[in-house]
Amino acid sequence: MAFPVHRNGNLSVVPLREFVLVGFGGSAETQTLLFAVFLALYVVTILGNLTMIVVITLDARLHSPMYFFLKNLSFLDLCYSSAIAPKALAIFLSSKVTSFEACATQFFFFSLLATMEAFLLAVMAYDHFLAICSPLRYPVTMCPIARALLVLGTYCGGCLNSIVQTSLTFRLPFCSSNRIDHFCDGVNPLFWLGCASTALSKMLYRKGHHHLGKERA
Known part of the structure; x- marks a missing residue:
């Protein structure tokens, strides 16, 4: 449980139990x-x-390694959107208040799915590399077992990163304000509320975000 810390350094006796997602203003x-x-x-x-x-x-004609990874990427994109959009839709028409536990849960899945997508894009880049540079060995190298293990590795890596990221972020003491200037419980808005050092969390986030950007490019 996080406790709000006032600017003078005194720890409040009341635990922080909820956040307010400001979202977009307007009528x-x-x-x-x-x-x-x-x-x-x-x-x-x-x-x-x-x-x-x-x-x-x-379609049996699409049962190739490239489309296997593309199907998994579509699944992750579907889950990624579902981890963000429903909460964003809710704050437009209803209460903007979210509990500490709900915020941590959304943050976990946000980090999990973003990291898995980055890893999967790296795997797809490796798959294209093998198909171009080793076309004769490609069917053997990228067999069904190898494809399954690569996808499993993306899930395990994403889960590990998300656990570490969420643990580091929600162990921070948050400042007196509980207002998140965003429509979801993302990484950067929570960093702004932290009163302690967020250097390690930011380093992990930026490395993953930079890697995702390079793969998409």
Whole structure:
């Protein structure tokens, strides 16, 4: 449980039990419009990724390593969107208050899925490298067992990173304000609320974020 720390360094006797997600400002009409836009984008994302998964699963011609990894990437993207969008939609039309436990849970899945996506993009880059540089050995090297182990490694690596990231972040003493200037419990907004050193957490986050950026590029 985190405790709010006042600027004079005194620890409050009341534990921090909730955060307030500020989100986007504006009138009720603006909030309704943003809700509709975000909902439409979320539905399109869900339908697009589900279609990709179903088509790759049902079409035997697409049962190759490249499409196997692409199907897993679509699944992660679907889960990643679902870890963020529902909470963002809720704060447009209802209470912006979220409990400490709910914030930690969303942060865990946010970090987990982002890290797994980065690892999976690295695996896909390796798969393309083998297909181009070793085409004759490629079918043997990238056999079904090897593909499954690579995907399992991305899940394990993402889980480990998320556990460490979440533990380091939510052990921080948070300052007197519990307002998060964002529409989800992301990494950077929580860093701004921490009163102790966040150097280690920021280093882990930036390395993973930089790696994801390079793979997408």
